[in-house]
Amino acid sequence: MTNLNERNVYFGPDALKKYFNPDCQPPLPLVELPEHLNPYYGDGVRIYAKMMTMHPANNVKAMPAMNMLESSVVPGKTDTIIEYSSGSTVISMSMIARVMHGIHDTRAFLSNKTSEAKLRLMQFFGLKLTLFGGPSQPEPYDDRGGIQRACRMALDSDSILNPNQYENDNNWKSHIRWTGPQIYKQIPEINVLCVGMGTSGTMTGLGTYFKETKPSVLRLGVCTAPGDRVPGPRSFALMKPVEFPWKSAVDVIEEVNSPDSFSLSLDLCRGGIVCGPSSGFNLKGLFQMLGKRKIAGTLPELAGPDGSIHCVFLCCDLPYQYIGEYFQKLDSDKFHPIQNAGLAKVDLYRYDESWERSPIVLFTHFYDVPAVLSQSLLSDIKLRPQCCVLDLRTAADFALWCLPGSVNIPLHSLDSHTQKPFSDPKVLEAQWLELETMFHDSSVVTSKLTTHHLLVICYNGDTARVATSVLRAKGAAADSIRGGYQALKDHGLWGNSGVELVEEKKSVTATTTELFVSTN
Incomplete structure (x- = not known):
């Protein structure tokens, strides 16, 4: 990880390219939660939010998008990007394709069950949208779904690129290249890493990196509770078809429901850590694991030489596109009533x-x-x-x-x-x-x-x-x-x-x- 830009200023005709390139940026912030947001503070647990939202694309998928396009775009030939994505990945791709490669035609294939807010957001960023029926999170190799449709289109045309985040190893390797080294440089004392599991690229990359760099780190993966949905992550059952080597990159799995995810995200936002529901989801998974170990009396086993347990969880995206869901998922007493609502x-x-x-x-x-x-x-x-x-x-x-x-x-x-x-x-x-x-x-x-x-x-x-x-x-x-x-x-x-x-x-x-x- 190269980083010489301590002033965080970007000059010249390539200023935007440098602005998006992690090698030209200071590390994304790592912020410790205050005691009122950390119920295990008294147990010697220190919890840090890795603010992936502070990348110019505002979400964790910017790193994979950068790495996949860098290795796949053919200059002078590739003029269209197609990806099956519910939002963050393909939005990041569209921005990076324009800034880094001069490609203005990015197309999103996605579920017809995607919220209107996310559809409007993707239209806002200039994406061309095509909706598909069936499961909202289709299996990657299902011929009936949009994932395989995007693959076939790319095979039929040399000018079309389908990065395919579900199969592309440069997805998870981006976190070996950038995210993992940033975290380790910022807090070498790390004892626990907590990551939500969707395509499993983030978990695979970070889990693999810390297995090699600091094997003592407990790698916690978080999945959605069966039958529930949190934007981004998947249930454990939906992880089975994923072919990334995620199983060797994770030590413990926790399952988290959507109300807890949205509630913790709300608490984080109001406490100054502005982040979306998948971030609250990750933190809740960490809380659950810490709580179980405390009850079992094994929590101290996680402590490092300084006697503290240093935990890092990822803040993956921002809350704004999910505002309506916060009001659907949470009780009304979470929000002050509007005076003169009439x-x-x-x-x-x-x-x-x-x-x-x-x-x-x-x-x-x-x-x-x-x-x-x-x-x-x-x-x-x-x-x-x-x-x-x-x-x-x-x-x-x-x-x-x-x-x-x-x-x-x-x-x-x-x-x-x-x-x-x-x-x-x-x-x-x-x-x-x-x-x-x-x-x-x-x-x-x-x-x-x-x-x-x-x-x-x-x-x-x-x-x-x-x-x-x-x-x-x-x-x-x-x-x-x-x-x-x-x-x-x-x-x-x-x-x-x-x-x-x-x-x-x-x-x-x-x-x-x-x-x-x-x-x-």
């Missing part, structure tokens, strides 16, 4: 500060002001053509005072005593639902409202702001008065003139709610 289904449209207008907009955009004004300013102004003022207050308040030519559309969820919607989530929810229902018929909006420039007014401006958001989402040109009628009052527009407007209301209100209901 708002997640309402108030769904955008806002824009430019849609909230000051009262001056009355005289610059919506009303014509005569050259000669009477003492009562608002009794003289006339609503401009193609403009409409919507008043959301109660009918009683509208009858007492309103803007000339305005239309009253009273909301059941609004009166002069109603809390502001942005200070009371229940009010916002009720008002948005009522407004959404009121304006749900887009044909009405298109035929009537989109032909007018709308100004929406309420008591204090906030309900009108919500209405403007709904109307804008449905294609209407709508604004609201910031501060509502209270702002008009503060600007001196609501006072003595209101008495005259009560008398003039019937003659100046030319438009009615018929604008909105005539087509219903």
Whole structure:
């Protein structure tokens, strides 16, 4: 293992290639768990997370992908990579193929039972996807599955490469080349190595390396409990067809269920070790083995010359693509409830500060002001053509005072005593639902409202702001008065003139709610 880049900086035209190449990087971090994450700390057990997630590809499969492509790509001939993979391996391949070999066509064959989040993730990284039915983890030599389909395609074309992680020895040898030497250099005191078993490449490589380098290390392999599933690892029964020499690379097998895996992963993430469920899976397997030895009284046998038991487990990938599964696998008390959760289904449209207008907009955009004004300013102004003022207050308040030519559309969820919607989530929810229902018929909006420039007014401006958001989402040109009628009052527009407007209301209100209901 060559490592001269202590500053962890990558220069020049090959900077990205160096960034991905383990020979040009400092070792990936090895982090000891604090006592609150290590229930065996008092027994002299020290536990370290090997952060394979810190490679640029963010997962343990980057090492095998690098090694397999390096030995298999034929420059000038290989232009397509095909691999059967549920995610991490083929995503790593796609990045490494681009960066290291200039190959942009990477195709993933995978189970039709793969989660939508993982499918989207692979699409995000530019992979071409083909789904296959049958078992989610097919046997490598089953002619009916996608693994053998990828092999046949590569045999039929010199330009197609199928690295085939299930049979390619450069898969597991990558960990002899890089991962094992990194761990041993970082902690030569290591006594226990814990690795999850999927294709078994990681276990085979690391187990083989430590068998040769430090035979005293206990090599613990972790499989999924029968009938259960954790992303990545396999059950012990599914290990039988795997032809890598994994049996000679492992000393002890533990089986772990998915709830424990996700729960420990969650604890690690919240404790500062950000990692996915297979990492919690590995740690749980280590805990189980340590617990059994403690009960049997054989735990001290693992200790090294310093009296401590130094254990390393691998953190294999990140949690983000599995977020939905955490909520499926774990009890709700693992997560704080969302306050005001009802708002997640309402108030769904955008806002824009430019849609909230000051009262001056009355005289610059919506009303014509005569050259000669009477003492009562608002009794003289006339609503401009193609403009409409919507008043959301109660009918009683509208009858007492309103803007000339305005239309009253009273909301059941609004009166002069109603809390502001942005200070009371229940009010916002009720008002948005009522407004959404009121304006749900887009044909009405298109035929009537989109032909007018709308100004929406309420008591204090906030309900009108919500209405403007709904109307804008449905294609209407709508604004609201910031501060509502209270702002008009503060600007001196609501006072003595209101008495005259009560008398003039019937003659100046030319438009009615018929604008909105005539087509219903």
